[in-house]
Amino acid sequence: MIQLAVLDMAGTTVADDGLVEEAFTHAIGAQGIEPDSARYGEMLRHVRATMGESKITVFRHLLGSDEAAAQQANQAFETAYGALVDEGRCSPIEGAEETIRELQSNGVKVCLTTGFSETTQQRILGALGWKNLADLTLCPAQAGRGRPYPDMVLTAVLALKADAVYAVAVAGDTAYDMTTGVRAGAWIIAGVLTGAHGNDQLAAAGATHVLESVRDLPGLLNH
Known part of the structure; x- marks a missing residue:
C-alpha cells in the first residue's frame, strides 16, 4: 500500500506556462548573455533538458567555475520568478x-x-x-x-x-x-x-x- x-x-x-524560461532569460541577461546570441540558445537547450534539477546546479553548469556568477544568476532567477508569481502568473x-x-x-x-x-x-x-x-x-x-x-x-x-x-x-x-x-x-x-x-x-x-x-x-x- x-x-x-x-x-x-x-x-x-x-x-x-513558460515562467521558468522567462525568469531564466532575465537571469542570464544579467550576466550579459543576450537572447539572440548562440550561447543563449545553447544555455536554453540545457535548461530545457534539465527541468526539475536544482536551479543553482543548473547555473553552476552553465557558468562553469565562476561560483559568484552562478550565485548571482540564481538569485536573479529566483527574484524574477517571484515577481512573476506576485503578478498573478501562477496557477x-x-x-x-x-x-x-x-x-x-x-x-x-x-x-x-x-x-x-x-x-x-x-x-x-x-x-x-x-x-x-x-x-x-x-x-x-x-x-x-x-x-x-x-x-x-x-x-x-x-x-x-x-x-x-x-x-x-x-x-x-x-x-x-x-x-x-x-x-x-x-x-x-x-x-x-x-x-x-x-x-x-x-x-x-x-x-x-x-x-x-x-x-x-x-x-x-x-x-
Missing part, C-alpha cells in the same frame, strides 16, 4: 488541489517538492493558498541535494514516517523526477504529461507509469 506521495510542483501540480494544474486532498483522505501523506529555493517555493504556495495543504514541503537546501538525487524523497520518507521506500509514489513532469524516484526506490514512479518532458523521455528515465495529469494518480493508486 502506498503511504506517501511525493509530488513535484512546477509542471506537475503547478502550471508553468494550479487543473484538479491538483483536489487530487492532493483525495490522496490525503485515502490515508496517503503528501509532500510537495521543488528545484527552487525555499523562499520561492513558499511564495508559490502562498499565491495558491496552499501553505497548509500538503503534509510537508521540501526544496533541495532542506534535504541535502536536489534532483536527480533521492534526497528529497528520502527526507520525506523519514519526516512523514513511511514504513519503507516501496510505500512511496513519486510523480513529476521531468526525466529528473523519474530518476529521483528510481534512485529513492519508490514503488510507483509516475510521469505526467502536463509539463516539460514527453512520454518517451519520462519512460526512458524510469517511469513505471505515464499519466495525462496528476489527477489520474489517485485512480492508479487504487488499482
